[in-house]
Amino acid sequence: MTGALWELFFKGVWITVQLTVYSAALAAAVAFGVGIARTSRLRVVRFLSGAYVEIFRGTSALVLMFWLFFALPLLGWQLAGVWAGTLALGLSYGAYGSEVVRGALGAVAPAQREAAIALSFTPWQRMRKVFLSQALPEMMPPFTNLLIELLKCTALASLLSIGELTFEAKLARLSTGESAQVYGIILVLYFVIAFVVTRIMRLAERRAKASVGRAPEISGGLFSRTPAVTGTAAPAAGGGKP
Amino acid sequence: MNTWSWGYVGDILPDLLKGLGVTVEATLLGSLVSFALGLVWALALRSPSRWVAWPVGAVVEFVRNTPLLVQLFFLFFVLPSWGLTFSPLVTGVIGLGLHYSTYTAEVYRAGIDGVPAGQWEAAVALNLPRRRTWTAVILPQALRRVVPALGNYVIAMFKDTPMLAAITVGDMLFQANTIGATTFDYMEPITVVGVLFIVISYPTSLLLRALERRLVR
Numbered sequence: 001m002t003g004a005l006w007e008l009f010f011k012g013v014w015i016t017v018q019l020t021v022y023s024a025a026l027a028a029a030v031a032f033g034v035g036i037a038r039t040s041r042l043r044v045v046r047f048l049s050g051a052y053v054e055i056f057r058g059t060s061a062l063v064l065m066f067w068l069f070f071a072l073p074l075l076g077w078q079l080a081g082v083w084a085g086t087l088a089l090g091l092s093y094g095a096y097g098s099e100v101v102r103g104a105l106g107a108v109a110p111a112q113r114e115a116a117i118a119l120s121f122t123p124w125q126r127m128r129k130v131f132l133s134q135a136l137p138e139m140m141p142p143f144t145n146l147l148i149e150l151l152k153c154t155a156l157a158s159l160l161s162i163g164e165l166t167f168e169a170k171l172a173r174l175s176t177g178e179s180a181q182v183y184g185i186i187l188v189l190y191f192v193i194a195f196v197v198t199r200i201m202r203l204a205e206r207r208a209k210a211s212v213g214r215a216p217e218i219s220g221g222l223f224s225r226t227p228a229v230t231g232t233a234a235p236a237a238g239g240g241k242p
Numbered sequence: 243m244n245t246w247s248w249g250y251v252g253d254i255l256p257d258l259l260k261g262l263g264v265t266v267e268a269t270l271l272g273s274l275v276s277f278a279l280g281l282v283w284a285l286a287l288r289s290p291s292r293w294v295a296w297p298v299g300a301v302v303e304f305v306r307n308t309p310l311l312v313q314l315f316f317l318f319f320v321l322p323s324w325g326l327t328f329s330p331l332v333t334g335v336i337g338l339g340l341h342y343s344t345y346t347a348e349v350y351r352a353g354i355d356g357v358p359a360g361q362w363e364a365a366v367a368l369n370l371p372r373r374r375t376w377t378a379v380i381l382p383q384a385l386r387r388v389v390p391a392l393g394n395y396v397i398a399m400f401k402d403t404p405m406l407a408a409i410t411v412g413d414m415l416f417q418a419n420t421i422g423a424t425t426f427d428y429m430e431p432i433t434v435v436g437v438l439f440i441v442i443s444y445p446t447s448l449l450l451r452a453l454e455r456r457l458v459r
Contacts (some may be wrong), residue, residue, distance in 0.1 A: 058440035058447075060401040063415060067436055070428035148307060155309035159408055166312055179319035187308045187316065193308040 005172050005182075012168030013189055017194065019154040019164055023089035024147055030094025035101025036127065036128075049098070056095035062156050064088040069160050085157035093150045100142045105136035137212055140205035146203060155190075165189060207231050251430050254421050258434055261417035268413065269400045275339025276399070277392065278348025283355055287351065306344035311405050313337050334406035342399050346392060353388035354380060366384040390454035397443050397450070404435075414438065 008131055037049035058062070065088035079087070108131050116126040158166035169186045173179050209215070286298040305313070314337040321328065328336070357380050365375040407416035418431035 054444055055440060058444045059436045060404050060439050062404040063436045063439060067432045071432045071441040074429045152309040155311040187312055190308045191304055
């Protein structure tokens, strides 16, 4: 492994991180927008947002990415590879995330809503100050899991020839022929990024919990995710990863 | 530009359905591998010996937190140099199965933890040997609880099989790409593939929800 190859890898890591951040930002916007829309009183809004979730969760992120990259230009919109990747990941993970938002909003005690109405909060204040602020800490652990899944999915962008980590690994493999070494190294690099992301999200979770006056739970292990729940709380719909 | 052509869809449908067959085959075989391996990981993680539990835990975390696509490339390019040559489909099934086994291990773990402590105590009280405790008392109750969650991972795996196209498995996306590369018209093939995914995964998820209501109370 020469210095030039390491340089290639670090460039790849940087693009991977950028892809992850952009798609996560889009996914978060979609998740809150659609998740809140699914609690709407209007039937048509609920139906449309529900249809969005089922469509984008029902199909494969990679197929969506290929569609945006290869099929959309035929309709007259040519997207740069990075944007096709970001859009595909943001839209599909937004659909997964909206289920998290909906679930957490639904778990806020009904009395909170009644209290907010009694205090004559506007609907917007009710959502922001009562519902979201209490639901946010609940959302953090599943969001962490989704973010890791999203990070792993950015590897798909390499198939659109975007110069992220997996793509650089392909170049490195072609120039050195050292498959085991190259792919071994980038697997470790992905693992390190995932570890850092988990730590950052753990901090964010702690802050979110502290802001509503709850002590953070002590959890062991390096990654220690929320356990895959069996039973009624399982994320049954659409077969999403937890 | 050109508009949607149903005639073209009719022409390419046989190839895409052939790809669907490969996709389903990879999903089913991959599921079997992940169900079996996941149980092995889950039991190993409960091992009283730290020398078993710790390395298995490390491997499981590593595989779960790294991309499936890169793992597939690793298997595809590296296994042959170790003298293990498999067809692309078998390599893909190994990759899918291994990756998802780290998820199913979590599912089994939760299922086993969900068996009430009284069942363990009863097994001890009846002087059941360790093996019988697992096969006759704990696992039958745990497995019943985990079926819907495992089903969800089957759907997730189904939606990840297009990645196998990257290691030249002739799945749906691979077929769509091949067609697109010859006709220069990607619109119909990729759209049909996307719709087929929804058409299959959405009813399956509804079915699982129904199953969950029956099995888990």
